[in-house]
Amino acid sequence: MEDFQEATEAARPPADAFVLKLEGPFGTSHLPEVEGRWRTASSLLENRAFMVDLAAATSSCVFGRGLVSAQTHDSVTGADAGASHREMPGHIFNPKDLHKLEDPARLVSMPPEDVVRILGLTSGLHVADVGAGSGFFAIPFARAIGPARLFAVDLQTEMLEILRAKLAQPGAPRNIELVLGAASATHLATASCDLVFLGNVWHELDDRPAALREAARILAPGGRVAILDWRADRPQPPGPPVEHRIAAGEAASTLTSAGWTVSKTADIGQYSYLIVAAPPSA
DSSP: OHHHHHHHHHTOOOTTOOEEEEEETTEEEEEEOOTTOOOOHHHHOOOHHHHHHHHHTGGGOEEETTEEEEEOSSOOOOOBOGGGOOBOGGGSOOGGGHHHHTOTTHHHHSOHHHHHHHHTOOTTOOEEEETOTTSTTHHHHHHHHTTSOEEEEESBHHHHHHHHHHHTSTTOOSOEEEEEOBTTBOOOOTTOEEEEEEESOGGGBSOHHHHHHHHHHHEEEEEEEEEEEEOTTSOSSSSSOGGGOOOHHHHHHHHHHTTOEEEEEEEETTTEEEEEEEOOOO
């Protein structure tokens, strides 16, 4: 590991390099630099297997403008994006509760096919699923838009790894790119997406204006943002405590106050609402 650290320090990229791009056989992950510090394997990773892979990849590290790239033998990532986002730590989903995300009852109470239909997702649309988690929406979205890219953005390495394991299964969509990032710092290219989807994320955000600015930045002309979240008029369980929820009217008001144009609202299943909006005119 010392050799890897020495090699990375010796090849330190220019000041505007801010992302470590890790490519494996099942996809690509982007690890952001945090607080301007050049991140070595020791500060990036807790997963020992991946530390070995990164060390072995030293000879293939490539540094470029705004991007640091390393080829790895597998696709395991490990980084804490906590310092580079504005999500509320106490409200972030705990990976230990994965069984809640994988509960088949969610397919009835929060049917992804209804969201695909209402959003009009079709082949060729590039989508960012911000807060993708274990892929509840990302996988059906990717199937609907293929061969276009679905960027599965999440700030928790554990959730991305769960999704990555799913993508290794036969029949899984091959157009999903895993990105370690946050709603306010997705690390996606400007104007790269036709839709930014925030599924059960809105109530977790501390800086919603920053998330909207980031969504507007990565949206292509004609693009939209879609916010799906828990209704405040439905009891818990399921979902977060009622006091943590943001009512649909309040979410729509935040959008319009920021200059967005709400084009569609709908109830999804038994517990959720969906709001679709276009960004402020340039």
